[in-house]
Amino acid sequence: MNAEIRPIRTAAETALSVANATAKGKLPGAAAARESAFKRFETAGLPHRRVEEWKYTDLRALMRDAKPLAPPPDAAAKARAKNAGAALAAVEGRRIVLVDGTFVPELSELAGLEAGLTIRSMAQALASGDAAVTGRLGRVVPTDDVAVALNTAFMGDGVVIEVAAGAALTRPLHLVFFNAGGSPAAVFTRSLAVIGKGARAMLIESHEGAAGSDYQVNTALEIAVADEAHVDHIKITGEGAGSLHVSSLMAAIGAQARFNEFLFTTSAAVVRNQLFVHFKGEGTVAGIRGATMLNGKQHVDTTLVADHTAGACISREVFKTVLDGESRGVFHGKIIVQQGAQKTDAKMSAHALLLSEEAEADSKPELEIFADDVQCGHGATTGALDEDLLFYLKARGIPAKEAEALMIQAFVGEAVDGIEHAGLRDTLIEHVAAWLKTRS
Amino acid sequence: MALLEIKNLHVKVDGKQILNGLNLTVEKGQVAAIMGPNGSGKSTLAHVLAGKSDYEVTEGTVLLNGEDLLALSPDERAAKGMFLAFQYPIEIPGVATMTFLRTALNAQRKKRGEEELSPPEFNRRVFDMAKKLEIDRDMLRRGVNVGFSGGEKKRNEILQMALLEPKLCVLDETDSGLDIDALKVVSDGVNRLRSPERSFVVITHYQRLLDYIVPDVVHVLSRGRIVRTGGKELALELEAQGYAQYQDEMAS
Numbered sequence: 248m249n250a251e252i253r254p255i256r257t258a259a260e261t262a263l264s265v266a267n268a269t270a271k272g273k274l275p276g277a278a279a280a281r282e283s284a285f286k287r288f289e290t291a292g293l294p295h296r297r298v299e300e301w302k303y304t305d306l307r308a309l310m311r312d313a314k315p316l317a318p319p320p321d322a323a324a325k326a327r328a329k330n331a332g333a334a335l336a337a338v339e340g341r342r343i344v345l346v347d348g349t350f351v352p353e354l355s356e357l358a359g360l361e362a363g364l365t366i367r368s369m370a371q372a373l374a375s376g377d378a379a380v381t382g383r384l385g386r387v388v389p390t391d392d393v394a395v396a397l398n399t400a401f402m403g404d405g406v407v408i409e410v411a412a413g414a415a416l417t418r419p420l421h422l423v424f425f426n427a428g429g430s431p432a433a434v435f436t437r438s439l440a441v442i443g444k445g446a447r448a449m450l451i452e453s454h455e456g457a458a459g460s461d462y463q464v465n466t467a468l469e470i471a472v473a474d475e476a477h478v479d480h481i482k483i484t485g486e487g488a489g490s491l492h493v494s495s496l497m498a499a500i501g502a503q504a505r506f507n508e509f510l511f512t513t514s515a516a517v518v519r520n521q522l523f524v525h526f527k528g529e530g531t532v533a534g535i536r537g538a539t540m541l542n543g544k545q546h547v548d549t550t551l552v553a554d555h556t557a558g559a560c561i562s563r564e565v566f567k568t569v570l571d572g573e574s575r576g577v578f579h580g581k582i583i584v585q586q587g588a589q590k591t592d593a594k595m596s597a598h599a600l601l602l603s604e605e606a607e608a609d610s611k612p613e614l615e616i617f618a619d620d621v622q623c624g625h626g627a628t629t630g631a632l633d634e635d636l637l638f639y640l641k642a643r644g645i646p647a648k649e650a651e652a653l654m655i656q657a658f659v660g661e662a663v664d665g666i667e668h669a670g671l672r673d674t675l676i677e678h679v680a681a682w683l684k685t686r687s
Numbered sequence: 688m689a690l691l692e693i694k695n696l697h698v699k700v701d702g703k704q705i706l707n708g709l710n711l712t713v714e715k716g717q718v719a720a721i722m723g724p725n726g727s728g729k730s731t732l733a734h735v736l737a738g739k740s741d742y743e744v745t746e747g748t749v750l751l752n753g754e755d756l757l758a759l760s761p762d763e764r765a766a767k768g769m770f771l772a773f774q775y776p777i778e779i780p781g782v783a784t785m786t787f788l789r790t791a792l793n794a795q796r797k798k799r800g801e802e803e804l805s806p807p808e809f810n811r812r813v814f815d816m817a818k819k820l821e822i823d824r825d826m827l828r829r830g831v832n833v834g835f836s837g838g839e840k841k842r843n844e845i846l847q848m849a850l851l852e853p854k855l856c857v858l859d860e861t862d863s864g865l866d867i868d869a870l871k872v873v874s875d876g877v878n879r880l881r882s883p884e885r886s887f888v889v890i891t892h893y894q895r896l897l898d899y900i901v902p903d904v905v906h907v908l909s910r911g912r913i914v915r916t917g918g919k920e921l922a923l924e925l926e927a928q929g930y931a932q933y934q935d936e937m938a939s
Contacts (some may be wrong), residue, residue, distance in 0.1 A: 520783060636741075640778045640787070642737045644795035646767030653790060657781025657830070 260292055262313035264378050266433075267400060270316060274403065276373030277381060280346045282384075282682035284399035291673075300392070303577040303609045304548040309517050310491060314463050316401065317432035320346040324427035328354055332423035332453050333631055334678070335483070339671045340421030347427055348434035348464075351403045363446070364436075368622040369405035369437055380407055380439060385654040387439075387469035387553075388497035388523045398467040402437035405468075408450070412443030412473065419449035419479075419668065424466065428457025428487060436466045443567075444501075449668065450480045454494075454515075463556045465517075467495040474501035474528055481671060483678075486515035488543075493519045502528025502557065506659070509666055510537035510566075511547060511675055513682055518547040528559045536662045541574035541606075548577035552594075555588040555670045560620070564595035567662045569655055570606035571686060581613040582623060590617050600632065600658050602651075602686075604667040630633025652683045689750075690715045690886045691855055696747035698735050698911075699727075705731040707911035708747070709884035714853070716883040720897055720922060721890045723908035724930035729890045730774060732908070733859040736888075737771035738764050751855060765791075766798035768854030770880060772844040772861050779831040784843070787831045788850055795851060816849045820876050837868035845876040855882070857888045862896035874899030909933040 256264075267285050272333035274281065293310060294301035320328075328346045343366060344354035350368040351552050355368060372380040374458050385399055398522040415519060426434060442448050450470075456462060464486065471687050472478045478500075492515040498508045510568055524535065578597040599608030612625035632654050659679050666672040691713040698706035702922050713719045723729050734748065735742045738761035749756040751767060759767065789925045793803045804812070818826060820842045832840050832897065841861055848856055858877070862870055877887070877900050889900055897905070897919065905915045905921040907930075915921070 297916035478759075636777055636779055638737075638739055638761065639773070639779070640772055640791075641761035642765060642773075643787075644762050644798070644851065646793050646794060647760070648760045649790065649794060652777070653782050653787070655801065660781045 248297045251387040257293065257307055259307075259313040261683040263288065263397070266313060266316060274378055275370040277384065277402075280381070280385060280496035281400050283603040284396040284533045287386045287391060287393065287396040287529050288393055288400060290377045292629065294393050297347050300550060300579070302611075303579065304546065306394070306493075306520050307521070309546065310463070314433040314461070314464065316403065316429045317347040317434045317462075319349050320351065320427060321589055321641065324429060325354060326423040328423075328426045331425035331455060331597075335421060335451065335453055335671070335674055337674050338419055338451065338668065342421050342423055343406055344423045344425060345404065345406070345436060346425050347650055348436045349433065350406055361414065361416050361418075361442070363411030363620070365409045366420075367407050369407050369439065370409050373402070376556060383439060383441070383471065384437075385467065387471050387499045388525045390497065390523055392495065394465060394493045394519065395467060395497070398435055398437055398465045399434075401435040401465070402467070403435050404513065405436040405438035405439070408440040410440075410442045410446040410448045410493075410657070413445045414443065415447035416449065421451045421453065423456040424452065424464070425465065426456030426460065426462050426487065426490070428462065431461040431629040433463040433465070436464075438468045440468065440470045442470065442472045442476045442478050442681065445475040447477045448479075449481070450478065451671070452481070453485065454492065454658030456490055457484050458487045459489065460487050461489050461637045462487065464470060464490060464492045464494075466493070467497070470500065472500045472504050472506055475503045476501065477505040477585040478507070481666070481669065482510050482520070484515060484518055484520070486518075487685045488514060490515045490527070491517045495506070495523070496519045496652070499525045499527055500531050503530045504528065506533040507665070507667065508535040510539070511678065512537070512539040512547050513541075513678065515547060520549045522549075522551045524551070524553045526555045526562070527557050528556045528678060531560045533560065534665050535562060536565045537567070537570040538659045538662045538663045538679070539566075539576055540659070540679065541569065541576055542571040542686070543574060544572065545574040547574075548579065551579070552556065552583065553593065554585070555591045555593065556585045558588040559590040561592045564593070565662045565665060568599040568608060569602065569659060570599060571602040572610055573603070575607045575609070577609045578627070580625070581610045581615065582625070584616040584618050584621050584623060586617040590624065591618065591621040593621075593623045594615070595666070597627045600630040600655065600656070601614070601629065602632070656682060688829055689713065690752060691888070692750040692827055694748045696735070696749065697745045698731055699743045699745055700741065706735070709908075709912050710887070711718060711906065711913055713886045713888060715886055716901065716926045718887040718889060718900035718902045720905045721888060721908050722892065722922060722925055724934060725892070725906045726912040729908055730859055733771055733857050733890055735859055736769060737761060737805060737876065739813065748762065749825050756884040762794065763798070765851070765853075766795045770803055770851060770853030770856045772841075772846050772848060772856065774838050774859040774861070776832050776923075779836075780833050783812065783825045784829060784831050788847065791847070791879045792850060805906060813846075813850060816846055820846050821872055822846055837864035838866065841869065842875050844875070845873055850934060851878060851893040854884065855886050855888070857890065859890050860892060861891060862890075870896065870899060896924045907933055
């Protein structure tokens, strides 16, 4: 044990140990996985600024305490979830609702599932020791990341989605993660999506919660995409203003597949979105994009690791961050091209737009290339709105605020336009407009 | 009645005096050409009228229709009828030309207390004007000026001018970078907009543009002041003799 050389444990770390001891035997299944995951946390502690991957998001400092695990939602909490996810109504997705981290079938649309689609509770799968689930858990893209370890140690519920080979879902699946905001609580959800060969699926996650409530979310999703499948995953984070939200996506993509990822983040006090994407089959085309719009004292971190083990994949990463007030935006993106991954074509760009003197953007793009026949590049910019462009718009009669809004929409639009689903794209453009309206 | 009245205008840019007591009156319906050598202050005049912020007015007044133009923000000036056709129109990626035009027109109409145009009426007007200026619809769907050639950008300026129906049109070296065919298209566009209610300030270095947009009056600008005023024949004289004499006059 090297506990002696670690700094004094923070209140949050201590509380997590207490919570672990208390929860022992009460959480559904996977006891061995939980135990080793918690050991990983105990050894490392909460990630802090001297851990390179967390350099700009010192979770040890940002996470002042650890909330107690959220109890299962009562009738009142479920009632409040009735309209959750309504902002995405235009997408006409199949709503799958989780309240305070618990899958709620009676709020979810489970009738008339398309052929080849199954949806079930993660808690039940874990409790029954379902090998199809436990065999994959933590193995889709293995990582020793501490946030993922904490998720594994405390995972309560979530959904298991399976799409059989060749099945094409006609409607998007919309996972609604609703935090009802009773007493301060911590929510650990873990989900798994297994998309069969040649299947087609669109998965939307939206995370929302009561504005005034104090809660912590640690959510993780593993997606296994088989060869020739086409998967779109969109995550919309609009949590309550006081919340802390840590999210991890582990996606492994087969050969000749298409994978489109989009992160849209406007709310939560602190957000860490981590993406671990593993290209393990040749000839796949992927778009990994995101737009983040911040104000006040928000802190949002997007951390991406795109690991190309197989060659001849094309990946495009485009991240846009708009920062107002005293907010802080972090982009940490790493593209790894392993030795055998010849003909990889990867381009990453991260752009931050500062709307105030007090906002801060940190960008850290990295390329690690071990193959010699690849095309990889990255670009990062941070700047204010261009005065000459604004003047051109104003000279045509457009008032300053509206001119700025047009330019901000254009800035974010470059990423949002990458979304193929027209209804979702339009909805997010409306989200952008709504955010702009809140600017003073 | 004078539409534009500039009196004793002094302007500094980056601490350097560019306009030195410029006086200029443009009558309603008049087309006034302003010619002058490089560095005489032509573009500064254009930008000051439009309200660019890094131009510091240290002295003087500018009245548009008797109203203090300098007290207004750029968008307020536009709503009052001021229009600048830029020498170097800017590209705005991500803002579709149609969206830009609609936003601009409706913002101006709103400020003047007028109704917004209905989308079909707006589209009809834009497409009609675009056709006359040989701008195809595909260009209107693109980002403002993005991927446009120099000539297309200038035609797009005239399209905006036609749509916004300003009272005072300031054309800043609209002829620069245009070949003869594009020059004709642009000039025809400008000439269609001439009316007893609308005035033009046509800023140019060369007389060539004035063959197509024939001015009522020609002013010579040198070292930040109008140093000579004459009829359209003055432009021909300048073309033949150059600007040297005006620079010498100032120097002596």
